[in-house]
Amino acid sequence: MALLTADAIVCAVRAHGEHGAILRALTREAGLVAGYVRGGRSRRLRPILMPGNRIALELRARTEEQLASATVELLESRAPLLAEPLAAAAIDWATSLTAATLPENQPYPALSGALSAVLDAIGVASSARQWAAALARYELLLLAELGFGLNLDECVVTGSTEDLVFVSPRSGGAVSMAAASGYEERLFRLPPFLCGRDGDPAMADILDAMAMIGHFLDRDVLDGRNRDLLTSRERLTDRLGRAVA
Template identity: 50%
Template structure:
């Protein structure tokens, strides 16, 4: 392996006394990992933070060997997540990326979207925007992994109007009329995923929707830590958007 690319740091694990194994999301090669010598040093600790963008060089003699990685910081963004909800969202989305994606499978749309979200976090995005970011990223990730939702027409009637539910079984939208008798068994379809406005109710509904399918299709069997990270991010977003303006 011989790779030079921009990358977003998404996970770090200490290795030995001084090094670190770091996972990176790249625009053209997907998720890659490398060993950073001195990754726990005073010089590199501020660089190797989830959310930072780096110029990454990976070198390995054989494909089965963990590559040696060198990094140069290009955008320091992790330290700009200054609110509890921003930090929780950054932790969750980078952890989800590192956990859910297979190694070296390109996901350029995920890279672009995560990069834009982290830019928003660094610029001080508010809780409503952060909640929308979680919903849209999770919705995209489901589609990228082959678990996409069909939100274009009603599963029962084929109509494209008044779609307000999603069937957990068919993964398709359901209209208000067709879904009314089964509303307790259906999931809410937020307007923001249909090109509608972004509001607190829609963000809460979106988090419920994508959370259901992530739990069933992506996070099952992954351990509790990853679910705890999502629960923390969602709880802080929901509390923040419910709080009265200062």
């Protein structure tokens, strides 16, 4: 029986058997889903099953416990972006993070829309700065959706909503300039664009945001595991830093 028919974003593909592949894809309706694609390693299907691609996905299974059989049709290819190392690194990180952290079969419509927007931005932006801020916001949203949201609206010490310029690495709460006095070096800088200010941030602000968000991703979501995934993010931030240098 058909379990799901939906547009989806390819997030991860793993070889299975001699010719097949296990696909993990993000849908708006059902969240992250998995399915076995017969012939998924074939010359015809490999270009379709590339992370970042938008596909029409159908999952079928005889029972809910069985790994579904998946059929796919390409709706939008992002393969041309993979020729650009920085764009390729961003797509690899965003899709890998999604596949590694979201529980399966739980809808996250906000994340589905945000990931689609990030991938669209990578495709049309004239510079990395124009999509890197969207990527940082996606990471922040993912933390919130998984129950680890940061409180950037008020000072964790005083409750003030004014002059919020730092973030505590322990609580994930914003800290005002006055409350941070004497402790600045122990805190993360809070880039204004994460609070809805400064709509066109500089790359330095974006890198500060990614450094701060990376701390909480590692601690709260990845829990120090999946070193390869963290290395992928480090390569991306390193390339972003070199792009602005």
